[in-house]
Amino acid sequence: MNQPEINTSVFNRLRVVLVETSRAGNIGAVARAMKTMGFSDLVLVNPRFPDALADPEAVAFASGAQDVLEGARIVGDFQQALDGCNFAAAVSARLREFSPPVWTPRAFAGHVQAQAELRPAVVFGNERFGLPNQIVERCNVLINIPANPDYSSLNLAQAAQVVAYECRVAAEPGTAAAGPVGFHGDSASLAQVDGMYAHLEEALVAIDFLDADNPKKLMPRLRRLFSRTQLETEEVNILRGIARQILKTTKR
Template structure:
């Protein structure tokens, strides 16, 4: 028994129109791995041209929950059957040709697929594991897709090649969501103030209070001399400003400084320092 299918992300016209075509795949496990790669990127339209063995348990085992992609796969006897209704056909190729053919990289292939998908199916064709697509098959393609891998070790596993192309399709699709503003999945979250960060950024006044507190603690423990400051506080300021601290982080740091003061002097600080200590304890 093969694994049940995991839920699909959802149907979309663009995703439905993108057709991944595998030609004469010899190892059924690779078909399952391709199905997994496709579903990872939200695609599910798989066509198989004269596979050596399909369906079988090996292909379903390698799909790791993408069994619905395999269940819905179209099996045909020739490449012509797989692409006859397509408005654009692009085939992967790692070899140069005596007669030059239009060659594009995966990101450009994804953009062209997006441009043509509203008019009809777009086929992305991948060849046999051992020698790819034949010259005749490549001549049925409008463009050849070249993945710029390491020239000293350029051979890609079939599923790897499909994953690279499907990733670019996914990225192009996400960029076009939400009225051209792009998907939230593509927006970086690296600092306070970014969408999704859990705590607001610390205001300037609080940051300056931290720097004053830090300097006082460094003086208390004889690490810093105000009369001979050199560049210590400047460099520490640069370090913490680079971190772009949020409010909770400021409170935690103030709490640490307070603990250092208690340990070194035996006295609890008063005023803003003790208030920050309490805030840090409460937020944690």
């Protein structure tokens, strides 16, 4: 049986990002959940205590997954956590008015498995407060785990285990779940998409379509609209070209 190339295997492409985690034990438990499913790329954004990766509670809860902790990185902001990624999925039980498209873990796993050029990040929030809206809005999709509507609370490690499990199942020959229609070109990086939104916002202000002092919800709505398309690099370049021409015309 042919093995997947190391650079295209989902086990080498998927990153788990934990944002402002409050308990060291939860970091260790997530590391354990990742390792049992074959994943190892873990990034922490501003954990709320010092020496998060070496904390005795984290090590104890990792229960044999110390190598995942040792290879993990701590960064100061969300943008750094996504360095090298071109697709991000926020995991939340709470749906948002301006969230990106809502997928199940199975749909996400199938999409990631089918698109070998994707370098995805799965993003989990603080245990108590979850993810802030501004982070959710910057992600391509929101993963909502189907659960008992009367008691849908999963702890951090359980949620990570569910997503990692679905990604592993999708990677097994003959069991991949079908995801949404994917890219035909190179998918745009999150940094490229953010740059496009900033450029587009500048152009909309220049033609008085957007009031910079009273923007209301226009940009979040545009983010939601474009997130449903799964932008490719060339498409981002086209949109930035339009914004550039608008700005050029208004300055004449």
